[in-house]
Amino acid sequence: MNRTRSKLYLIPTPVYRQKDNQTLPEYTLSVARSLSVFVVEKVQPALSFLQWIDHPMKDFELTLRVLNKKTPDHEVAGFLKLFEQGDVGLMSDAGAPAVADPGSKLVKLAHERGIEVIPLTGPSSILLALMGSGLEGQRFSFDGYLPLDDKKRVQRIQDLEKRSLTETMTQIIMETPHRNHMLFELLLSTLEPETHLCVACNLTAPDGWIRTSRVYEWQQQPQPDLQQKPALYLIFKSS
Amino acid sequence: MNRTRSKLYLIPTPVYRQKDNQTLPEYTLSVARSLSVFVVEKVQPALSFLQWIDHPMKDFELTLRVLNKKTPDHEVAGFLKLFEQGDVGLMSDAGAPAVADPGSKLVKLAHERGIEVIPLTGPSSILLALMGSGLEGQRFSFDGYLPLDDKKRVQRIQDLEKRSLTETMTQIIMETPHRNHMLFELLLSTLEPETHLCVACNLTAPDGWIRTSRVYEWQQQPQPDLQQKPALYLIFKSS
Numbered sequence: 001m002n003r004t005r006s007k008l009y010l011i012p013t014p015v016y017r018q019k020d021n022q023t024l025p026e027y028t029l030s031v032a033r034s035l036s037v038f039v040v041e042k043v044q045p046a047l048s049f050l051q052w053i054d055h056p057m058k059d060f061e062l063t064l065r066v067l068n069k070k071t072p073d074h075e076v077a078g079f080l081k082l083f084e085q086g087d088v089g090l091m092s093d094a095g096a097p098a099v100a101d102p103g104s105k106l107v108k109l110a111h112e113r114g115i116e117v118i119p120l121t122g123p124s125s126i127l128l129a130l131m132g133s134g135l136e137g138q139r140f141s142f143d144g145y146l147p148l149d150d151k152k153r154v155q156r157i158q159d160l161e162k163r164s165l166t167e168t169m170t171q172i173i174m175e176t177p178h179r180n181h182m183l184f185e186l187l188l189s190t191l192e193p194e195t196h197l198c199v200a201c202n203l204t205a206p207d208g209w210i211r212t213s214r215v216y217e218w219q220q221q222p223q224p225d226l227q228q229k230p231a232l233y234l235i236f237k238s239s
Numbered sequence: 240m241n242r243t244r245s246k247l248y249l250i251p252t253p254v255y256r257q258k259d260n261q262t263l264p265e266y267t268l269s270v271a272r273s274l275s276v277f278v279v280e281k282v283q284p285a286l287s288f289l290q291w292i293d294h295p296m297k298d299f300e301l302t303l304r305v306l307n308k309k310t311p312d313h314e315v316a317g318f319l320k321l322f323e324q325g326d327v328g329l330m331s332d333a334g335a336p337a338v339a340d341p342g343s344k345l346v347k348l349a350h351e352r353g354i355e356v357i358p359l360t361g362p363s364s365i366l367l368a369l370m371g372s373g374l375e376g377q378r379f380s381f382d383g384y385l386p387l388d389d390k391k392r393v394q395r396i397q398d399l400e401k402r403s404l405t406e407t408m409t410q411i412i413m414e415t416p417h418r419n420h421m422l423f424e425l426l427l428s429t430l431e432p433e434t435h436l437c438v439a440c441n442l443t444a445p446d447g448w449i450r451t452s453r454v455y456e457w458q459q460q461p462q463p464d465l466q467q468k469p470a471l472y473l474i475f476k477s478s
Contacts, residue, residue: 010370020266023360027261099369099376108373111437111451119371119442119449121262121362130338131249132358134347137338141380141408169380198350203358210358212350 006083008110012122015094016205023123035089037063096124129200132210135236140170157190165237180226198234245322247349251361254333255444262362274328276302335363368439371449374475379409396429404476419465437473
């Protein structure tokens, strides 16, 4: 395996694909165009991404393997064979691969086998949200989704708020788009009035926006339109 | 202020500036080139960055204000006047502004005054390291620098290791380049042998690399060359 010196490239992909690419460096595009073997979270978004960047090969000339949360470990191990064909690209549905998605399993295996791993620059809503929040950026935590159970959900929000205070740390959570409004209301009713809440909605899209206010200020305003849009929520309580 | 509709653009800058830019999207470059007013962490790196991207204006035509950790709050408040001149760009020495640097103070003020904040895509060693680590990416925490005191340092490493296990969470820390070797040795002598340790060194530079191994595997290998290079350390213990 080591003799082939094939590499694993991690290719970020934008959520929103405007006609003129605003988020991918030319180098990331050129690496993606040079590869013919990909491990992807879902086939259709991957093919549409490759088409969007004008990949020179036709769909049937490409090798695509699916790695999602249902992929059993032995199948992931089988992907190592792909490196005999050459360099491999890893892509998730959108955003930075291996962050908040199952792609990290392949990256971990690559390290175990001595395959060089090369992460490429591109958009990550988590990082863009943190930059744009104005909240504590020296220390932060990405906590993913909240529990589905209502009681546990409230408890978790309170825990995160407390931790942001005791550890001077911005806490970042996400939600599936159709539950955005429910989560937003729950945050307003659960967090302390003085706590800072940042909402980052559909960043990098033309209608994307990011806003930080204290909870009591959000309560005084009309609810923002979060309908079916990817959003992140950042919580910070200061003393 | 609101009438001018000036915006605050957050402009990531690469640590390593190779002749051909590999990390900045053309859109980020074009925004940076269109601005003449900047708030920067340090003047010299900012000017050299602007020169590197072929900014069309001469140094003396630009307005540059310094925002670093010593800048008093009233001076940061004074930067709001800059928005009367037009859009403002925020840059740190290297990487994503307002992440692990004091720029977030200006972003926070912008939100308070209703100024639109637009984070642009570019390189972040924290995110690249997480992507490339193969460690848990569903939940992670950036913890910044360890305490300087030796005893507290060891305690903190043990706390982070424990937390990575109990919360299934990758823990990311950083170190100033001249202390890399000391920290690396301390990590090897403090962490459990089975714990995963990822070292991400000088990512995006030609000699950059990232490697994840268990602690006992690192111990069996020659120490990597971390001399004077920016590095991040990712810790993950699984049950």
